[in-house]
Amino acid sequence: MSTAETLTAQGYIQHHLTNLTLGVHPEHGLGFAHNAQGAAEMGFWAINVDTMFFSILLGWLFVRFFRGVAEKASAGIPGPAQNFAEWIVEFIDENVRGSFTGKNPLVAPLALTIFVWVFMMNLMDLIPVDLLPWLLGQSMAIFGADPHHVFLRVVPTTDPNTTFALALVVFGMVLYYSFKMKGVGGFLGELSLQPFGVWGMPANLILEGISLLSKPVSLALRLFGNMYAGEMIFILIALMFGGGWVLGLTAGALQFVWAVFHILIITLQAFIFMVLTVVYLDMAHQTHH
């Protein structure tokens, strides 16, 4: 990074792990947080502008592309865009058919949205770590802002807010369909009457409750952890660029290798998130155990 001379390695990493947070600071009033601590002090009523911006931008690109295809979709000879979209749709459809036994028109579109959206958000990780933050810092400097205090995290899935938001929505659906399909009694019975029968109710409740709650938590943390770790490695590799040309060349090679490996990870994580969502919803739809 060009401004590395004024930054310690710790500061550099810290800078990369801080969101561009907009909120009301108890001392500085409404504005962007100047550091991670400032963002924390804003409490719950602050918003990570970078996360929101990139996720909505990517989501918008996703729905725009697919809507464009859907509008022109015909049974005739498909064009390249339609071909591509149909390829993804068929892939999702096959997976949903394979692991979801019930009938619910929501599940397949939900799986499609999760897979493509999460994949696109993960894909942001492959953009060189400093490129977009540097561009924003430089352009904000024109307006008199200090580039060191302009934060930007381009990968929305490295923000736990995103992964937990996805997982909580999925969890909400799991609860909704559990109550709807099994009935209140059925669902509560499932939670409290097994595996040890009526007399083991407290143990049952603890076991089943943990297993139920672990679903959204594991969903969210798995995606977050993988993406956070991946990004961290990119940041560490990027640190090496400041250490002379030998280290710099090594870093270039490493970055390439890690990026290639990361293609697998980002696809896999998007896929896992989708499949587990479908599986959890399938379990919610099963009326007998």
Next chain:
Amino acid sequence: MNFNLTLIGQMISFGVFVWFTMTYVWTPIVKALSDRKAKIAEGLAAAERGHQEKSLGEQRAQEVLNTAKAQATEILSQAQKRAGEIVEESKVDARSEGQRLIAAAQAEIERETNRAREELREKVATLALAAAEKILKKEIDVRAHQSLVDDFARQI
């Protein structure tokens, strides 16, 4: 890990994207896919049908061709037979006609001969009469007679 309003914002955007995908994206694409599947199945069935019809038509054409060939052969042999018959008939006709003509000609010749003979006989009679007259007019001399008779005989 700061949890803040972003969590709510991401939940809302996720919900909106899912709703949009479900309402405006999934159904048309899946419909197009199933439509195409049906279309392809239809096309394949039509091709199969066409194939069958083609072989059926070929078979029928072959049958028609065979019948036509057989008929042509039959007609040809009949015609040949008929031609032979006609030739035979005309040969017979010609022969009988020729015979008839020959017979007619012979009859004509016969008649002509007879007529000539009659005429000659008449003429001989006349001549004999004339000669007799002459003989009667002159006195009869044997030598003269002899020469006269010879002359007469030569005239016949």
